Amino acid sequence: MRDVAIIGIGCTNFGELWDKSFRDIFVEAGVMAIEDAGVQGEEIDAIYLGNMSAGRFIEQEHLASLAADYAGLASINIPSTRVEAACASGGLALRQAVLAVASGYHDIVIAGGAEKMTDVDTDATTDVLAAAADREWEGIMGATFPSIYAMIARLHMHKYGTTSEQLAAVAVKNHYNASMNSRAQYQSPVSIENVLNSSLIADPLHLLDCSPITDGAAAVIVAPAEIAKQYTDTPIHILASTQTSSTIALHDRKDITTLDSTVVAANKAFNTAKLTPGDIDIAEVHDCFTIAEILAIEDIGFFKKGEGGKATEDGLTAIGAEIPVNASGGLKACGHPVGATGIKQAVEIAEQLRGEAGRRQVEGAEIGLIHNVGGSGGTAVIHILST
Amino acid sequence: MRDVAIIGIGCTNFGELWDKSFRDIFVEAGVMAIEDAGVQGEEIDAIYLGNMSAGRFIEQEHLASLAADYAGLASINIPSTRVEAACASGGLALRQAVLAVASGYHDIVIAGGAEKMTDVDTDATTDVLAAAADREWEGIMGATFPSIYAMIARLHMHKYGTTSEQLAAVAVKNHYNASMNSRAQYQSPVSIENVLNSSLIADPLHLLDCSPITDGAAAVIVAPAEIAKQYTDTPIHILASTQTSSTIALHDRKDITTLDSTVVAANKAFNTAKLTPGDIDIAEVHDCFTIAEILAIEDIGFFKKGEGGKATEDGLTAIGAEIPVNASGGLKACGHPVGATGIKQAVEIAEQLRGEAGRRQVEGAEIGLIHNVGGSGGTAVIHILST
Numbered sequence: 001m002r003d004v005a006i007i008g009i010g011c012t013n014f015g016e017l018w019d020k021s022f023r024d025i026f027v028e029a030g031v032m033a034i035e036d037a038g039v040q041g042e043e044i045d046a047i048y049l050g051n052m053s054a055g056r057f058i059e060q061e062h063l064a065s066l067a068a069d070y071a072g073l074a075s076i077n078i079p080s081t082r083v084e085a086a087c088a089s090g091g092l093a094l095r096q097a098v099l100a101v102a103s104g105y106h107d108i109v110i111a112g113g114a115e116k117m118t119d120v121d122t123d124a125t126t127d128v129l130a131a132a133a134d135r136e137w138e139g140i141m142g143a144t145f146p147s148i149y150a151m152i153a154r155l156h157m158h159k160y161g162t163t164s165e166q167l168a169a170v171a172v173k174n175h176y177n178a179s180m181n182s183r184a185q186y187q188s189p190v191s192i193e194n195v196l197n198s199s200l201i202a203d204p205l206h207l208l209d210c211s212p213i214t215d216g217a218a219a220v221i222v223a224p225a226e227i228a229k230q231y232t233d234t235p236i237h238i239l240a241s242t243q244t245s246s247t248i249a250l251h252d253r254k255d256i257t258t259l260d261s262t263v264v265a266a267n268k269a270f271n272t273a274k275l276t277p278g279d280i281d282i283a284e285v286h287d288c289f290t291i292a293e294i295l296a297i298e299d300i301g302f303f304k305k306g307e308g309g310k311a312t313e314d315g316l317t318a319i320g321a322e323i324p325v326n327a328s329g330g331l332k333a334c335g336h337p338v339g340a341t342g343i344k345q346a347v348e349i350a351e352q353l354r355g356e357a358g359r360r361q362v363e364g365a366e367i368g369l370i371h372n373v374g375g376s377g378g379t380a381v382i383h384i385l386s387t
Numbered sequence: 388m389r390d391v392a393i394i395g396i397g398c399t400n401f402g403e404l405w406d407k408s409f410r411d412i413f414v415e416a417g418v419m420a421i422e423d424a425g426v427q428g429e430e431i432d433a434i435y436l437g438n439m440s441a442g443r444f445i446e447q448e449h450l451a452s453l454a455a456d457y458a459g460l461a462s463i464n465i466p467s468t469r470v471e472a473a474c475a476s477g478g479l480a481l482r483q484a485v486l487a488v489a490s491g492y493h494d495i496v497i498a499g500g501a502e503k504m505t506d507v508d509t510d511a512t513t514d515v516l517a518a519a520a521d522r523e524w525e526g527i528m529g530a531t532f533p534s535i536y537a538m539i540a541r542l543h544m545h546k547y548g549t550t551s552e553q554l555a556a557v558a559v560k561n562h563y564n565a566s567m568n569s570r571a572q573y574q575s576p577v578s579i580e581n582v583l584n585s586s587l588i589a590d591p592l593h594l595l596d597c598s599p600i601t602d603g604a605a606a607v608i609v610a611p612a613e614i615a616k617q618y619t620d621t622p623i624h625i626l627a628s629t630q631t632s633s634t635i636a637l638h639d640r641k642d643i644t645t646l647d648s649t650v651v652a653a654n655k656a657f658n659t660a661k662l663t664p665g666d667i668d669i670a671e672v673h674d675c676f677t678i679a680e681i682l683a684i685e686d687i688g689f690f691k692k693g694e695g696g697k698a699t700e701d702g703l704t705a706i707g708a709e710i711p712v713n714a715s716g717g718l719k720a721c722g723h724p725v726g727a728t729g730i731k732q733a734v735e736i737a738e739q740l741r742g743e744a745g746r747r748q749v750e751g752a753e754i755g756l757i758h759n760v761g762g763s764g765g766t767a768v769i770h771i772l773s774t
Contacts, residue, residue: 001491021523055442059526061518062473065765068632069521069639077651079630080766081479084469086449092468096483103490104388131448134456136408139446243466245455252456264464378452379467 001102003225005235006385008037009347014216014335015185016118022058023070026114029217029340030071033110037221037231041073044221045106047080048096050089050113051339056128058116067112086132087288089113090218090342091243091372091381097222098241098383107224113343114217125213129338132375134249145288146210148250148376150202153291156257157204159306162294164204166309168195170290171208171332173318178329180359185214185335209290214335218343220350234354239273239367240384242266248378259377262299266371269382270301277301280323280384281365282352284345286373287330293317296371297325300382324362327352342372342381353387388489390612392622393772395424396734401603401722402572403505409445410457412604413501416727417458420497420606424618428459431608432493434467435483437476437500438726443515445503454499473519474675476500477605477729478630478759478768484609485628485770494611500730501604512600516725519762521636532675533597535637535763537589540678543644544591546693549681551591553696555582557677558595558719560705565716567746572601572722596677601722605730607737623737626660626754627771629653635765646764649686656756656769657688664688667771668752669739670710671732673760674717680704683758684712687769711749714739729759729768740774 010032012025020028026049034041047067055061064080073080083092090113097111117125130139133148156162172192178184190208198207228235246261247253253260270276277300285300287293294308302323303311311317317325328334328348331341349368351357370383397419399412407415413436421428434454442448451467460467470479477500484498504512517526520535543549559579565571577595585594615622633648634640640647657663664687672687674680681695689710690698698704704712715721715735718728736755738744757770 023523053442053448055440055515055518058522059514059518060522061440061471062520062635062762062765064472065632065635065761066521069634069636069765074632074634074639074765077631077633077648080472080632081483081630082471084448084471085451085467096468099487099490099492103486103492105486105490127446128442131442131446133449134453135445135447136410243468244464245452245461245467246464247456247461248449248452249456252461261464374452375449378449378456378461 002104004098004101004222004238005225005228006220006350007223007228007231007235008033008221009350010036011183011218011344011347012216013183014214014337017215018118022054022114022116023066025215025217026067026112027070029219030110030112033219033221039108039221039231042076043108044073044078044110046100046109047078048093048111049082050093050342051082051115052084052086052089053128053131058119085379086374087338088342088372088374088379088381089339094342094346094383095241095243095381098238101222101224108221110219110221111343112217112219113340115337115339116215117213117337118215137249146202146205149289149291150205151250152256153204156291159257162309164196165192166313167209167290168192169313170287170293171195174287174326174330174332177319177327177360178333181329181334184329184333185212186333205289211288211331211336214337216335216337216340218340218347220343220346236350236353237386238383239386240269242268243381245379246377248375250376258305259295259299259380261377261380262296262371265380265382266300269384273384275384279367280369281367282324282327282349282362283369284328284348285325285371287326287332288336300371319360319362327360327362345370345372349385353385389491391485391488391609391625392612392615393607393737394610394615394618394622395420395608396737397423398570398605398731398734399603400570401601401724404602405505409441409501409503410453412602413454413499414457416604416606417497417499420608424608426495426608426618429463430495431460431465431497433487433496434465435480435498436469437480437729438469438502439471439473439476440515440518445506472766473761474725474728475759475761475766475768476726481729481733481770482628482630482768485625488609488611495608497606497608498730499604499606500727502724502726503602504600504724505602524636533589533592536676536678537592538637539643540591543678546644549696551583552579553700554596554677555579556699557674557680558582561674561713561717561719564706564714564747565720568716568721571716571720572599573720592676598675598718598723601724603722603724603727605727605734607730607733621741623740624773625770626773627656629655630768632766633764635762637763645692646682646686646767648764648767649683649758652767652769653687656771660771662771666754667710667756668754669714669736669749670712670756671715671735672712672758674713674719675723687758706747706749714747714749732757732759736772740772
């Protein structure tokens with residue numbers, strides 16, 4: 001196996017991009033990554049594109065062909081593959097690209113993620129997203145993702161004493177971080193009171209406990225580590241790339257206050273990289289809801305089970321603290337274009353490790369972790385990156 | 388790179404399976420493949436699942452998690468990845484599985500394909516399938532796949548003198564072959580007159596020039612060739628696995644009477660396997676319409692451009708003739724559950740090379756080729772298999 005490094009990154013602004021189409025945004029992100037890496041389009045050997053549901057959002061499938069075509073690479077008949085695992089589609093695209101390069105099949109590969117969610121109305125979007133859960137056992141009964149994560153939150157509160165204020169502290173931190181991120185969908189800080197007084201969506205989750213509906217795209221270019229220095233002075237090395245599954249439905253889990261897919265993916269990633277959670281300087285985790293960030297920081301091993309809410313309330317996950325989590329603003333405030341999220345996380349960590357994150361820079365960050373989840377944990381993908 | 392072999396195969400009956408759900412059929416095919424290989428479920432290291440549009444057909448995404456869960460493999464947190472390239476989704480799943488094993492990342496991998504198409508009405512199905520074309524430049528203008536392939540057929544007739552009778556000869560051969568395949572959707576032979584007298588769908592294509600709407604699933608298990616003999620006396624070796632793209636829309640091609648994605652994928656596959664078209668004993672090609680089979684047998688190199696229609700009319704692609712094509716009945720008569728097709732082609736060729744194809748057996752077949760296309764050629768995938 002060859003070592004693999006990220007040599008280029010690109011990301012659109014996240015938000016309601018009504019003046020741009022799906023094909024506009026993935027080309028925009030891809031071209032940024034290509035220019036950042038200083039590669040020629042013809043040097044690219046393969047494309048992996050993460051997308052959850054363009055079939056329903058914009059009635060377009062065959063996205064890999066569309067991507068190759070609109071990237072101007074159809075003329076070289078480039079192999080192009082779309083992967084999907086709901087909100088973990090981006091993470092899967094990165095992992096497939098890493099696998100393709102590590103194996104020696106390909107040298108320079110672009111891993112992208114894109115989702116255009118705002119071209120249908122909000123009710124439709126909620127139903128499309130519910131397709132990440134078990135349609136026959138959850139969706140048909142009326143379960144949507146806010147209600148699924150609300151059940152998780154309620155039991156976490158019951159078992160561990162987690163409070164609404166602690167959930168809100170996740171949102172407050174992530175909105176504050178996003179205020180220093182010019183790509184973020186929401187750049188206004190919020191207070192604990194703002195969160196608690198926002199509309200109740202699914203008790204105990206308020207509107208500001210939920211990630212938004214977002215358009216956006218991101219791309220990274222990966223290459224064998226041995227040639228990465230030809231393209232960049234700051235290659236970002238991929239130390240581990242792991243992917244796991246679990247039951248798609250919540251009712252089949254032994255314990256819904258932990259995502260076993262995250263626990264196993266994290267253990268495998270730390271074993272592969274020969275590191276422990278204490279070695280990580282910065283993390284982007286999958287905070288589709290505030291409770292999800294608390295699960296993540298516990299399940300990855302940054303904090304003991306049940307102590308994630310208190311740790312957040314105590315400021316231990318802020319920029320400059322023990323383990324800065326979601327410096328980008330996370331899914332919560334930077335936005336969550338589902339297929340793009342896993343790749344945007346990689347872009348953020350790469351920028352941080354390069355020292356190019358501006359006002360939200362985590363000083364001295366050398367090792368970063370990315371955690372991307374599909375649905376309520378039916379899929380988890382973890383990458384560990386280093387300078 | 389390690390050599391890779393198929394050690395187990397499984398395939399459901401193809402047809403209107405109204406008494407079975409999506410999850411029923413992929414589990415059925417997967418269990419058949421697992422039993423055929425004699426592996427334990429826990430020995431499987433990864434799943435790749437090809438599916439085009441379960442999001443729209445059954446409102447379910449996150450299919451990889453669903454597959455792992457209903458296959459009983461969520462308990463081992465198996466990495467499970469859905470890939471999509473319209474009708475080439477199955478071919479992509481096989482190629483990703485081959486790549487995962489060849490690279491040494493995984494040892495025993497299941498590549499499956501499944502599509503449940505008959506749970507929505509026919510108009511909706513046609514629109515779902517049109518999402519494999521360019522929605523903004525083709526679909527919105529009213530183009531559906533019969534009309535897109537009709538344009539190809541019309542120009543092929545104009546340039547090369549191909550006739551409606553020659554197109555019909557593809558259907559006649561494939562329906563005859565399917566009459567010997569107990570899994571096929573249509574097991575009744577048809578005549579040239581039947582085809583020419585069937586409803587005109589998009590001039591010059593009649594109803595019997597078109598592949599049907601089908602439910603079905605298929606699965607193969609791949610492993611390193613060096614350990615394949617531990618599982619089976621008849622491993623089927625994968626000599627080449629290539630994937631290409633082209634423009635998603637027809638109007639951007641230099642010549643619409645050839646699929647450049649097929650030409651390039653075939654050339655690469657023959658180079659990799661150090662073989663020529665003349666070395667192939669049997670082929671399953673992507674006959675979504677009768678004209679598509681004629682393009683395929685020309686673009687792969689079995690016949691010169693423009694001579695595919697005549698060759699078919701002369702019986703050169705029948706079982707027992709020069710190059711038997713679509714002994715299974717093809718997409719045309721065996722059926723075309725889009726995401727399953729590429730894997731079902733592999734099952735058919737594996738059965739033929741094992742000498743287990745019963746009445747439709749191609750005697751002495753030792754080397755077979757599989758050709759799977761997405762849309763109108765925006766993606767092409769070719770595999771070459773041998774005993």
